Amino acid sequence: MNAQDRILQIDRRSQARAADTGREMPRPVRLELVDVDDARTVNPRVRKKAFAKAVLEFPPVQFLIDLGKPIPSYRRFLDRCLPSWVKFKGIYDSFQEAQLNAPKGVRYGYDHEEIAAAYGGQTFLPSDYPALFWLREALQAGGRVFDFGGSVGTAFYSWQRYFRFPEDVRWLVCELPAVVRAGQTLVKEKKETRLEFTDRFEDAENFDFILMSGCLQYIEPPAAALLQTLKRLPRHLLINRIPLHQSREYVTLQNIRWMVSPYRILVRHQFIASLEALGYKLIDAWLDSDHTCWIPFYPEYSVEAYSGFYFRRD
Secondary structure, X not given: OOHHXXXXXHHHHHHHHHHHHOOOOXXXXXXXXXXXXXXXXXXXXHHXXXXXXXXXOOHHHHHHHHHHOOOHXXXXXXXXXXXXXXXXXXXXXXXXXXXXXXXXXXXXXXXXHHHHHXXXXXXXXXXXXXXXXXHHHHHHHOOEEEEEOOOOOHHHHHXXXXXXXXOOOEEEEEOOHXXXXXXXXXXXXXXXXXXXXXXXXXXXXXXXXXXXXXXXXXXXXXXXXXXXXXXXXXXXXXXXXXXXXXXXXXXXXXXXXXXXXXXXXXXXXXXXXXXXXXXXXXXXXXXXXXXXXOOOOOHHHOEOOEEEEEEEXX
16 A cells, blocks of 8 residues: 555545544645655655664664763764764763864854744644644633744744634743844734744743743753743643653754754653642643654664643643
């Protein structure tokens, strides 16, 4: 069965389930699907990554690599040997150690005008579906969203195509200063009055709904520590696209060619427990297999799928 037949079969099953339950099918998202049986359709970068992973994790090669890994200078040599397209490099104990090992002559972090402007065209992703579902449920009681790390309003612009926001919605994005400026420029171009920007997390004080999507890995304080800076905790907490490991906490360096940034991975059960300690109850959890964190030479640290959560505080 080829990819097209699989798509049709899944679609027929979904339509049948919707008919049985009497519910309206959600508006579909256009996705570029790949038939893995045909190697010619796979993205060249995906093929390169798969080949490199197969070679580096071949047991004899992995054994030789592991022999020298206890030596810091050898680990640095390994990282320098990696090609520029490798997205994650190295294992570090802290943001400071990762920064000291960042390559010279490359922009550090996301607080740059050119980088901020490049994120205006992001589209709806499959992992947005569960997040969108819980956002819709929570906004029935009010229309105020504090979008931490929301880029130039990516979620606001893409999600509103799939359900109608409340008329009184107020959407406040908290971002780095360069991203805030890019977002404000885009708001003026679109003549959008419901979307605002800030670079202060303390502005979340009077919001009942906080969205954190694809951002917590870039900041040093964990989510629980950030929330504890607020005098009043929000009732709804929606976290999406966060890399979590089953047993290891560490920092790596994310490389996207024109910039590099420290990137923290936390332990999954500890992350959940830290929020439950603040009085939150885990209502839903899901995995995002479209995002992975593969770190060459350190397969035991890699994350095969990112996570999403919806917490509520009664």
